[in-house]
Amino acid sequence: MKDVERIDTVRQYNESMGVDTLHPLVSVVDFDEIPTYHQFQRYMGIYAVFLKYIKCGDMRYGCQPYDYEDGTLVFIAPGQVYGISSKGEIIKPSGKALVFHPDLIVGTHLGNHIKDYSFFSYDVNEALHLSKKERATINDCFIKIVSEIDSNIDKHSKRLIVSNIELFLNYCMRFYDRQFITRTNVNNDLLVRFENLLKGYFQSDLPHNLGLPTVAWCADQLHLSPNYFGDLIKKETGNTALDYIQSRIIEEAKNKIFDPKKSINNISSDLGFKYQQHFTRLFKQRTGMTPVEYRNLN
The missing domain is CATH 1.10.10.60 (Homeodomain-like)
Incomplete structure (x- = not known):
């Protein structure tokens, strides 16, 4: 695997994925719209949430591998390392990524409570597996965030973007509670x-x-x-x-x-x-x- 690439800003992440930066502190990347890529390993200085629809390489979180399944959410917090191991194959991912800089949420309700979303510290093999209905809800959250990012930035932009990210994370918390219940055995x-x-x-x-x-x-x-x-x-x-x-x-x-x-x-x-x-x-x-x-x- 290559040397660890450091991603400290949203712009750096967007450039690595070959997409434009519409907002300096937050981005939603549609993997269906980016080129194929090979394996990599990254140190993240920003928050990232990955939604994967299909298997597209083995994701590694630290030293632990994880095979993506249909409709899986993985959460990365600043200071964590993740990567994709393609075993020499070209990867064509399908899904989305939400990335945002810690500065986006400073001084907000989400910024004060981000540690309550403990799944940002889960191992990658403890990812959230979505039902079809849950995946539809998550996609709807992505659409709302993208809509605000695509709009002209004004005094309301930050509050609305952060509110939609917080709504998204609250749904994730609900779905994790469901996952705990359905895995009773x-x-x-x-x-x-x-x-x-x-x-x-x-x-x-x-x-x-x-x-x-x-x-x-x-x-x-x-x-x-x-x-x-x-x-x-x-x-x-x-x-x-x-x-x-x-x-x-x-x-x-x-x-x-x-x-x-x-x-x-x-x-x-x-x-x-x-x-x-x-x-x-x-x-x-x-x-x-x-x-x-x-x-x-x-």
Whole structure:
């Protein structure tokens, strides 16, 4: 694969795709209207959302490959690297891309809440797969954004463009919620693996070696991005992944507290706490009493 190409502006992206720049901070590119191209790898300094209709090469996000399926949305945030691996073949893509510079949303409601759209940090294999009806809705959003970009820029342009991008992202959030629901069997399997992962963690030397299990560590062990993992656990259980982990820690602590041979400090260390006072604080937050009070009560 070629050296990493750096894309820091909308104009740079448009030039790389061979299209004109109508607005300096935002662009919608129709892949049906651009020439064919070979494989590439890019560092993105701008936001990008890719809608692919058909398979057109293996997309790579960091080091992870992903085969496009019909009607797939992939989200790229500034600071991420993506590329297309064509295996030497000429690529003729079909779909669209929405790219916008962070400056476009500075000081707007979207700019203040862009981190709420956690799917910008999902791995590419956690992409959003659209139904035909959902794809029609997304295409309608693209049409509205393009209409504003094609219009003469005036004092209303930025607000309307940003509002339509925010509407687009809100639809994506709704469709991701649907995807979590329709993959219930897969998600239930993940919860079982998550529970077994935590059980095995506390039955090993990992608490002494690594400390408390973190959301990032659990996600990595389950081959998921931290954000996707956290969102999935929240959708399935109603609690955050951190809450789930802490509940498991307290269950382990309660079992160990019944062992009179173990001091509270020993239990704290066995669970992976660096300091006993941190263990005592968490235990009281979750149970309403200190470990000593819980031991004496039982």
